[in-house]
Amino acid sequence: MAHVEINGGPASVEAVHRVATWNYGHFTSMQVRQRAVAGLALHLHRLRDGSRELFPERAAPSERTIVELVRHALGDQKDASVRVTVVPAGSDPEGVDVMVSVSEPAPDAAGAPLRVRTVTYERELPHLKHVATLGLTYHYLAARAAGFDDALFVARDGRISEGSVWNVAFWDGERVIWPDAPQLTGITMQVLRLGLKKLGIPDEQRTLTAASLPGMRAAAAANSRCPAQPIATIGETTLPDSAEFAALLREAWRAMPWDDL
Template identity: 35%
Template sequence: MAELNGKPVTLDDLQNLALTNYGHFTSMRMENGTIRGLSLHLDRLVRDCRIVFGVELDRQKTLEYIRKAAEGVPGVAGLRVTVFDPALDMGHPSDAKTPHVLVNLRPAGAMPPPPLAAKTFTFTRDNAEVKHVGLYPQLKLRRDAQLAGFDDAVFVEPDGRVSEGGTWNLGFVDQEGTVIWPEAPVLPGTTMLLLQDLDAPKQVTAPVQLSDVSSMAAAFATNVTIGVRTVSALDDVRFPQDHPVLAELRDAYAGIPGERL
């Protein structure tokens, strides 16, 4: 199901988005009419709209579109909000200043999914701080990783710093049980931000070189669709699947109350 500015979407409405692939989005997990980090998702949409289109997104109207699309939807569902301008002209993208709000709902999987193994690639996303719709590079590297026998890709800066996963934030646990978030160009994911606001366990943000990975006690992936997912391997480095800090993070995240739509 999809709605554009609160009305049923048509193929013509989506044509420009498909052909130009210019816009930004956020994805949420709705559980019985509530969303963890809803305010953070709205903050992201407003912030990214300034960067992508140079205009102020109407926060309240966007929330109303989300509420309308989600009305009457029971249980758990995935919800994506994409902001784009249907009138965008590839020759004059600077004229695109009337963003529309597309809301999609889809089934949501169980959380967390099984552990994943990731392969590293030297890569930095364009405008890493923006959740934009230009996903080709990430999906290409995810495909390459899967063809090599892994589940997903992890990005490494040219200077050797590990940054993030294909569509998720990456975290580590050191031998003392401290959570380390890599200091590098990454998307400020809502799940990561919610976890960083917890009182425990101890957490820091610091550079993690690829050469440091083998000394870590555990690794994990985070986003709204997977919660806290164990990373069982990074290249040829293996990690345990049941580290107590990951269980602590998972339980703490599950205990964060959702905001009602």
């Protein structure tokens, strides 16, 4: 059962309607396990930076306030999916409202390897996790209708960037490679890179295009719901080692401690 609070109180129909109608804000999504979060500080920094960019004239909530609001919305729950959304305040022209949504925890087990297709698309303000999600949802649904599982975005200059709601990691047989292109630097991606460094596994960001794909042995999608979802094919390119690569990424994920709320 979903539970929604705004600024620590019950979310009224009027408040939720205002948020949906205004449709201007940013958010972060996280999985909570035993009241701990992977990369909690990174989530808080994302919210801070998003508020500074989208609401430069408004006072942003402190990181401590965000954590207190998440704790309050969780109540007695130890495991949950949590989304924190920051929007302009309805009653205060100099403030913001913080909406915390709590729902059932998402299983992080990988599903069957994905078949994805590439599509030329660039999100607006790609470095922000903002609420303007129509374009990415459209391309995800279009890929599904065409018989694929998801879409991998390619910028207008030909650079591979990110998936619909995930970052993509590649394996060339020697190192982990992340696309160097305008994209959202996902929290899971950041945690994985820290874990890879801890394990001594080389990784880097590199410009990748469609011409780079035949040289890759594996690929995986990474987001807050699943840190390592194998990708079987991208278009006509088969990635034979994706299951083994996903196992490697999961090892890096497990190498990093979770932060108590």
